[in-house]
Amino acid sequence: xxxxxxxxxxxxxSNSKISLIGSRELCMEGCKGILEYTDGLIRIHCGNRQxxxxxxxxxxxxxxxxxVEVEGIIFSLTFD
Amino acid sequence: xxxWIGMILGTLxxxxxxxxxxxxxxxxxxxxxxxxxFRAEGDSITVKVRASEYxxxxxxxxxxxxxxxxxxxxxxxFWLRRYKNRYGLVAGILVFCLLLSFxxxxxxxxxxxxxxxxxxxxxxxxxxxxxxTLGTRTSxxxxxxxxxxxxxxxxxxxxxxxxxxxxxxxxxxxxxxAPPLVLDHQQPCNLIASVDGTILxxxxxxxxxxxxxxxxxxxxxxxxxxxxEYADGCTVFRKAExxxxxxxxxxxxxxxxxxxTHSCYTGxxxxxxxxxxxxxxxPLYIGSVSGTYxxxxxxxxxxxxxxxxxxxxxxxxxxxxxxLTVHLSREEAVAEATEKTMEYVSQSLPNCEITAINYQxxxxxxxxxxxxxxxxxxxxxxxxxxxxxx
Numbered sequence: 001x002x003x004x005x006x007x008x009x010x011x012x013x014s015n016s017k018i019s020l021i022g023s024r025e026l027c028m029e030g031c032k033g034i035l036e037y038t039d040g041l042i043r044i045h046c047g048n049r050q051x052x053x054x055x056x057x058x059x060x061x062x063x064x065x066x067x068v069e070v071e072g073i074i075f076s077l078t079f080d
Numbered sequence: 081x082x083x084w085i086g087m088i089l090g091t092l093x094x095x096x097x098x099x100x101x102x103x104x105x106x107x108x109x110x111x112x113x114x115x116x117x118f119r120a121e122g123d124s125i126t127v128k129v130r131a132s133e134y135x136x137x138x139x140x141x142x143x144x145x146x147x148x149x150x151x152x153x154x155x156x157x158f159w160l161r162r163y164k165n166r167y168g169l170v171a172g173i174l175v176f177c178l179l180l181s182f183x184x185x186x187x188x189x190x191x192x193x194x195x196x197x198x199x200x201x202x203x204x205x206x207x208x209x210x211x212x213t214l215g216t217r218t219s220x221x222x223x224x225x226x227x228x229x230x231x232x233x234x235x236x237x238x239x240x241x242x243x244x245x246x247x248x249x250x251x252x253x254x255x256x257x258a259p260p261l262v263l264d265h266q267q268p269c270n271l272i273a274s275v276d277g278t279i280l281x282x283x284x285x286x287x288x289x290x291x292x293x294x295x296x297x298x299x300x301x302x303x304x305x306x307x308x309e310y311a312d313g314c315t316v317f318r319k320a321e322x323x324x325x326x327x328x329x330x331x332x333x334x335x336x337x338x339x340x341t342h343s344c345y346t347g348x349x350x351x352x353x354x355x356x357x358x359x360x361x362x363p364l365y366i367g368s369v370s371g372t373y374x375x376x377x378x379x380x381x382x383x384x385x386x387x388x389x390x391x392x393x394x395x396x397x398x399x400x401x402x403x404l405t406v407h408l409s410r411e412e413a414v415a416e417a418t419e420k421t422m423e424y425v426s427q428s429l430p431n432c433e434i435t436a437i438n439y440q441x442x443x444x445x446x447x448x449x450x451x452x453x454x455x456x457x458x459x460x461x462x463x464x465x466x467x468x469x470x
Contacts, residue, residue: 036102059118
């Protein structure tokens with residue numbers, strides 16, 4: 001369908017989209033909720049997987065129904 | 081932007097403790113609560129929330145089993161609440177706003193450029209007649225109409241503009257340059273005697289002389305005729321020109337009383353001050369100055385950055401005087417009369433060469449009567465237009 005309509009891959013699916021601005025800011029669309037939140041670790045539920053954000057001084061700047069914005073010094077992103 | 085809206089609408093910083101704060105965050109996200117800036121602090125988190133949304137968090141808090149505690153209030157609503165019972169402050173702010181609005185809408189400085197002295201005063205007087213003075217409301221005038229009226233009223237003005245800029249009225253004036261006087265050499269005229277006298281010399285450039293040196297003439301006599309008759313009988317009308325010097329006599333009488341009353345300074349001065357504030361003059365003294373005095377006023381405005389503000393101090397200096405009776409001797413009375421004669425000569429006979437002054441003195445019991453006969457040498461030729469009937 002995407003190929004037939006000449007759209008970017010994955011746009012028709014319900015996958016999460018993650019944007020990383022340097023190592024200081026992370027924006028995620030398609031977020032289903034926060035599973036764990038400390039200033040060193042944030043686990044974000046994104047459908048069938050979890051995104052683990054490890055870092056320092058992490059804070060959730062914006063939290064909406066399916067969108068989250070994380071700020072801080074990000075060390076690593078891991079999908080579980 | 082979020083910060084500005086937060087400041088205007090009011091923001092609370094809330095600490096979330098106990099229970100599952102992650103669940104609380106997710107519930108808030110689901111309920112679309114206006115929250116942001118979640119920060120983890122050990123076992124608790126802090127979050128910023130719109131003040132009006134705080135009540136709506138209870139349901140999410142109850143479901144997540146967390147406790148909420150307001151730790152900081154920001155924004156204008158909380159600031160205003162703090163000063164809610166301070167009526168004086170509120171009244172002060174209100175009065176300040178009213179005064180600011182009142183004073184900003186009025187003219188307090190009239191800055192005139194391109195003109196000074198007598199014409200400046202004339203324009204200011206005219207503006208006053210039109211109603212423009214210090215303290216008048218800017219919006220009450222149609223400056224274009226006033227400008228037209230001023231140009232009509234003052235013929236010396238060729239162009240002017242009135243530009244209100246805040247509380248300053250800028251008046252730019254350009255004066256009319258008078259056209260040079262065009263001498264009409266074509267207009268036929270005669271030269272006649274302006275005063276009685278005896279002719280001493282004649283220097284005629286144009287015209288036919290009717291008198292000669294040594295002749296006595298009275299005021300109005302024809303001296304040089306503009307009608308020049310040629311040998312062939314034809315008459316040409318010209319503009320008679322020339323200089324005719326004559327010895328003239330002027331008589332002036334001064335009566336000087338022996339007993340004169342003068343006003344003389346006692347040496348004492350009194351000063352009175354008044355505070356000038358936006359057109360109002362508030363006296364800084366009690367009582368008035370009694371007796372006779374000579375008053376001089378001085379105004380010292382408050383000047384900031386070369387702009388004179390409508391605030392200042394009026395200083396009135398009263399030099400006290402007292403009447404003093406002076407008794408003059410005959411000689412002193414004559415000397416005063418001589419002085420008056422010289423003053424008369426310098427003022428009334430400026431273009432005359434004084435050859436002699438003869439004094440005749442008469443003395444009565446109360447005054448001296450001095451008659452001065454002034455002999456002068458002056459040009460008595462006066463141009464008078466010829467009336468030619470065809």
